[in-house]
Amino acid sequence: MSAGTLYDKVWQLHRVAELADGATQLFIGLHLIHEVTSPQAFAGIRELGLKVRHPERTVATVDHIVPTSSQARPFADPLAEEMLATLERNCKEFGITLHGLGSGRQGIVHVIAPELGLTQPGMTVACGDSHTSTHGAFGAIAFGIGTSQVRDVLASQSLAMAKLKVRRIWVDGALQSGVYAKDLVLHIIRQMGVQEGVGYAHEFAGPGIAALSMEERMTICNMAIEGGARCGYVNPDATTYAYLKDRPYAPTGEAWDRALLWWNRLASDADAQYDSEVVINASAIAPTVTWGITPGQGIGVDELIPELEEISESERPLAEDAYRYMDLKPGSAIAGTAVDVCFIGSCTNGRLSDLRAAAAVAKGGKVSAGIKAFVVPGSEQVARQAEAEGLDQLFRAAGFEWREPGCSMCLAMNPDRLEGQQISASSSNRNFKGRQGSATGRTLLMSPAMVAAAALNGCVTDVRTLLN
Amino acid sequence: MATNFPNGAIQTITGRAVVLSGNDIDTDRIIPARFLKCVSFDGLGDQVFADDRKELSGNKNAIHPFDIPENKDANLLFTNQNFGCGSSREHAPQALMRWGIRAVIAESFAEIFFGNCLALGIPCLRANHQTISELQTIASESPRPIFSLDLANLCIHGGGRNWNLELGKGEQKMLLSGRWNGTAQLINNQEALVKTAAALPYLNNFN
Numbered sequence: 103m104s105a106g107t108l109y110d111k112v113w114q115l116h117r118v119a120e121l122a123d124g125a126t127q128l129f130i131g132l133h134l135i136h137e138v139t140s141p142q143a144f145a146g147i148r149e150l151g152l153k154v155r156h157p158e159r160t161v162a163t164v165d166h167i168v169p170t171s172s173q174a175r176p177f178a179d180p181l182a183e184e185m186l187a188t189l190e191r192n193c194k195e196f197g198i199t200l201h202g203l204g205s206g207r208q209g210i211v212h213v214i215a216p217e218l219g220l221t222q223p224g225m226t227v228a229c230g231d232s233h234t235s236t237h238g239a240f241g242a243i244a245f246g247i248g249t250s251q252v253r254d255v256l257a258s259q260s261l262a263m264a265k266l267k268v269r270r271i272w273v274d275g276a277l278q279s280g281v282y283a284k285d286l287v288l289h290i291i292r293q294m295g296v297q298e299g300v301g302y303a304h305e306f307a308g309p310g311i312a313a314l315s316m317e318e319r320m321t322i323c324n325m326a327i328e329g330g331a332r333c334g335y336v337n338p339d340a341t342t343y344a345y346l347k348d349r350p351y352a353p354t355g356e357a358w359d360r361a362l363l364w365w366n367r368l369a370s371d372a373d374a375q376y377d378s379e380v381v382i383n384a385s386a387i388a389p390t391v392t393w394g395i396t397p398g399q400g401i402g403v404d405e406l407i408p409e410l411e412e413i414s415e416s417e418r419p420l421a422e423d424a425y426r427y428m429d430l431k432p433g434s435a436i437a438g439t440a441v442d443v444c445f446i447g448s449c450t451n452g453r454l455s456d457l458r459a460a461a462a463v464a465k466g467g468k469v470s471a472g473i474k475a476f477v478v479p480g481s482e483q484v485a486r487q488a489e490a491e492g493l494d495q496l497f498r499a500a501g502f503e504w505r506e507p508g509c510s511m512c513l514a515m516n517p518d519r520l521e522g523q524q525i526s527a528s529s530s531n532r533n534f535k536g537r538q539g540s541a542t543g544r545t546l547l548m549s550p551a552m553v554a555a556a557a558l559n560g561c562v563t564d565v566r567t568l569l570n
Numbered sequence: 571m572a573t574n575f576p577n578g579a580i581q582t583i584t585g586r587a588v589v590l591s592g593n594d595i596d597t598d599r600i601i602p603a604r605f606l607k608c609v610s611f612d613g614l615g616d617q618v619f620a621d622d623r624k625e626l627s628g629n630k631n632a633i634h635p636f637d638i639p640e641n642k643d644a645n646l647l648f649t650n651q652n653f654g655c656g657s658s659r660e661h662a663p664q665a666l667m668r669w670g671i672r673a674v675i676a677e678s679f680a681e682i683f684f685g686n687c688l689a690l691g692i693p694c695l696r697a698n699h700q701t702i703s704e705l706q707t708i709a710s711e712s713p714r715p716i717f718s719l720d721l722a723n724l725c726i727h728g729g730g731r732n733w734n735l736e737l738g739k740g741e742q743k744m745l746l747s748g749r750w751n752g753t754a755q756l757i758n759n760q761e762a763l764v765k766t767a768a769a770l771p772y773l774n775n776f777n
Contacts, residue, residue, distance in 0.1 A: 115770060119762045123749055124740030127756060129766045131773070139659065141609035150753065155763075159773075167607060181607040188609050222772060232658040232682055248660030248686035258756035260763060264740065296594055297652045300681055330655070332681045353776055360776035396594050416651075420593055513657075515603045534598045534656060541602070541621035 104268035106374035108337055109303045111367075112243045116226045118260050125262040131225035132242075133160045133255045134211050135198070137167055137189040138515065139230030143252035144192040156259045157197040161220060164189060164202060165210045166515045170478050170505035173203050182516065196256075209481020209507045212236040212449040216320060217483050219349025223338035223365040228255055233449050233531065235326040238335030239319035240342055241368055243303070245333045266303045266333060267377035270370075273310030275385030280566035282459060283318035284451055284529065284549035286310070287325040288390040288400045290382055296398040299331025302378065305370060306336050310384035316345040317455045324450045325531055328397040337369035389565055391436050392533045392547040394424030399533075401436055403552070403564045409433050427535055428544050429523070437562050439546070443526040444475035444557035445538075446502075446550045448512040451529035452480025454487050456550040460529075461493045463554035463568055469501030470560030476503035478510040478518075502557065514539025527556035575667060576691025579748040583673045583693070583719040585645035587709040587728075588635045595649065596656035597683060601665045603657075614661055615668030636669065640714050645672040648705045653694075654683025663687045673719050675726065675735060677702050688741055691750050693721060695735040705733060721745055 104110055118127040133156075135143075140162075147154070154160060167182040177183040193200040201207040201214060208214070212233050215221045221237040227244035228234065230252045237244035251261055277286060304326050311319065319336045326334025336342075343362060346352045353361045388402030399421070401407065409432045413421045425432055430439065446452075446460050457477065469475045477497050479485035485507055488494060494504040511518040512530035519539025520526055526538055526545050533545035546562060555563040605617045623634040635641060647666065653676040654662060663686045666674070673693045687694045697705070708715060708729040717728035721742060724735045737745075744750040767773050 116766065118766045119759045121749075121752070121755060123743040123747070124738075125744075127759060127762070129763065129770070131770065138606050142611055142660075145610070146753075152757070156767075179607075184609060185607060225772060230658060230660075232656065234658075246658035246682050248658055248663075248682060248689060250660060250686065250689035254689075254753050254756055257753055258759075258763065259767075260756050260759075262752050262756065264738070296655060297678065300652070300678065327656075327682075330652070330680065353772075357776045361771070364771045364776060396596075416593070423592070513598075513603045515606060532596075532598070532656060534596045536602055536621045537598050539604070541625060 104375055104377050106371035107268045107305060107376065108241055108335060108368050108370045109243060109266070109268045109305065112224055112226065113265060115224070121262055125264055127260050128226060128263045129260050130228045130255050131159065132215070132220060132227045133259070134215055134227065134229035134234070135160060135162045135252065136211050136231065137164050137185040139249050140192065140252055141185065141188045142249045143256055146253035147257050150257070152257045154196040154198065154256045159259060160198045160256070161215065162189060162193050162198050162200040163208055163211050163214055166509045166513065168203065168508040169517050170508045170510050171517065173506050206482050209484065210449045210452060210509055212324065213452055213480035213484065216240065216316070217349070217481060219346055219352035222346065222352070223342060224368045228261065232327045233324050235332065235334045236320050236324040236449060238323040238326065238333060239316060241335055241338035241365070243333055243335065246327065267301055268305060269302045269378035269380065270305045270307055270376045272308040272379065272381045273306065273384050274308055274381060275310055275383050276313055277310070277384050277387065280551070280569050281387055281389055282549040282551060283314055283321040285387055285390040286384055287322045288392065288397065288547060289387045291325065291329045291398050292390065292400040293382065294329055294380065296328060296396050297330045299326065299329040302331050303333040303335065304329070304331040306334060311336055312339065315455060316341060317453045320453070321450055325397065328531060338365050389549060389552050391552065391562055393428060393430055393436050394421065395427055395533055395535050396420065397531065397533060397547060399424055400547070403437050403562065405436065407432050407434055407436055437564055439562040441527045441546065441556050441561060442473065442524040443520060444473060444553050445511045445526055445528045445530065446553050447478030447480065447510050448530040449480065450531040451550045452478060452484065454484050456529065457484070457488050457493050460550040460554040461496050463551050463565055464500040464502065464558065465496055467500050467558040469557045473557055473560055475501060475557040476505055478505045479507050481507050511538050513537065527553045527562065529553050576672065580691055580693065580745045581721055583645060584716060586641065586643065586714040587646035587648050587705070587717055588641045588644045589706045589709050590635050590647060590649040591706065592649070593651040594655055595653055597654055597659050597662035598656055600654065600662040601659065606659060606661050611661065611664040611668065614665035618665040618669045640712065643670065645670050646717055646719065647671050647674045648702060648709055649674065649676045650702060651677040653679050655680035658682045660686045663690055663692055667692055675702070675705065688744065688750055691745065693737065693745050695724070695737050697733060697735050701733045
């Protein structure tokens with residue numbers, strides 16, 4: 103078992119009780135909710151005649167179902183309207199703060215909680231969404247839960263959990279120019295596969311992680327779940343504190359000083375013991391693109407789609423399914439693959455630095471004829487900051503659409519979706535079959551800068567050739 | 571569609587099995603996102619694997635396991651590695667449960683999916699590749715054999731054979747005792763909840 107890790111320390115602090123059957127009752131410090139996975143949970147506590155135990159530790163926003171073209175109410179889709187109206191009613195009835203449309207604070211739940219300073223080191227964070235692992239970037243223990251568990255957290259501010267093992271993923275070296283946090287995490291998942299993380303919390307550490315900004319760390323932790331790890335985290339440091347300082351929900355004055363002292367003690371000890379350790383070299387990574395139907399099926403943009411015999415035997419049925427579904431040929435280059443749609447956004451890559459990186463590529467260029475390219479800021483704050491920098495104008499001048507915040511085409515629970523066999527260059531997190539809204543739609547995951555490059559050239563392009 | 575959902579202690583589950591081959595079957599495939607636009611889980615049973623089933627519906631040579639007439643009343647699911655990976659949507663186990671599935675046996679499970687199933691009283695048991703292959707072969711025979719899953723002894727028999735299965739001790743006890751529906755025990759630990767909150771620096775102005 104691990105000892106002296108941040109995970110252990112946070113687990114101990116939040117342990118309420120040992121339950122009859124061996125699970126631990128764990129206190130949840132921050133419960134984030136949204137319109138998709140909460141309605142049945144509220145129905146559940148009503149059925150049991152219960153109240154929300156800590157409405158002040160429960161925070162809501164709306165992201166999955168909101169249209170990104172026009173957010174005028176009522177929405178054109180009556181089901182989407184009903185879901186938002188239900189969330190509004192539930193928040194009102196139970197006294198929960200809802201950062202709704204037009205509040206200036208609405209956005210993707212994993213974008214707004216960090217930018218508001220809600221997410222802090224040492225917390226346990228739960229949300230009915232698997233990408234809750236994002237918040238681990240702050241040294242929080244954060245994980246996705248299902249709706250029955252949302253009900254349990256609403257009712258008791260706690261969950262029955264089994265303790266995870268801890269694996270340290272040590273990243274040596276530094277990312278080269280034109281290579282981003284997204285490439286690093288796609289590379290890690292490519293190396294380790296999509297199952298290796300099951301049963302583990304992943305601690306991302308080492309010089310290659312310490313050098314990353316908070317937004318980059320969020321991209322890494324966001325996709326911990328794509329490697330099978332429900333929870334990923336980075337130890338808090340000066341970068342964490344500089345980001346948090348003066349955010350609306352961050353402590354102030356003397357409380358800030360006390361917080362710093364506590365946060366500093368949370369980081370994994372130098373002699374901490376891990377259940378597993380892996381080393382990754384960041385300096386050798388190329389811009390990475392997926393060619394298949396799981397996030398683990400990725401290659402460097404300068405590589406060829408692997409032949410069947412290059413793939414381990416147990417992975418071959420999945421690879422054959424992927425060749426068929428993606429209609430891509432083994433042994434051919436991924437660079438030059440024509441795309442139809444270019445999507446920049448999502449909880450993985452919808453933050454200001456992501457939009458800046460894409461804008462640096464798009465600047466002065468023109469989206470290739472016939473390509474639909476659009477940018478969806480992760481939150482209202484991101485949108486307003488980007489607009490203040492003129493990024494919206496820059497993208498529009500290059501032929502991109504500039505949209506309102508939401509989850510958009512990451513998961514297609516809103517009007518943004520692929521049609522037929524369309525193929526997308528996407529800065530989102532999942533390339534599963536049908537993920538982007540068409541049962542035959544195809545997704546190539548890559549960094550926002552790579553998506554911008556694909557938009558300009560109409561095909562998968564090594565962004566380094568446009569930056570030099 | 572099934573309506574007699576799990577309730578109380580779960581000890582044995584008897585019935586036929588659906589065989590679904592493949593690794594890394596994600597929850598987007600189990601229930602595509604468009605069906606998550608709902609404020610109740612009620613209608614999800616019809617939508618399970620909607621896109622995978624539709625893809626095969628026009629194909630004379632292939633049929634999706636959830637559409638094979640002989641599987642209509644099946645309540646067990648035999649599948650492979652990392653079943654239920656991806657999105658945390660409880661809509662996935664809800665859809666399986668409402669279709670009629672009462673237990674899943676696989677080589678391995680994604681963690682959030684496993685927890686969501688447990689919270690619904692749907693046991694997820696593991697077995698090695700060899701066992702799963704044998705179970706899948708025998709379950710596909712015609713006429714379909716009846717299997718009997720025994721949670722107390724962690725085994726399943728069918729077609730005159732018996733296989734051992736794996737499940738954590740805690741989860742086994744929760745299912746056997748009916749405590750898988752655990753909201754009550756979480757709420758009942760009042761004092762300990764108050765004490766834990768009182769000791770958390772960030773809930774107490776970092777004092």
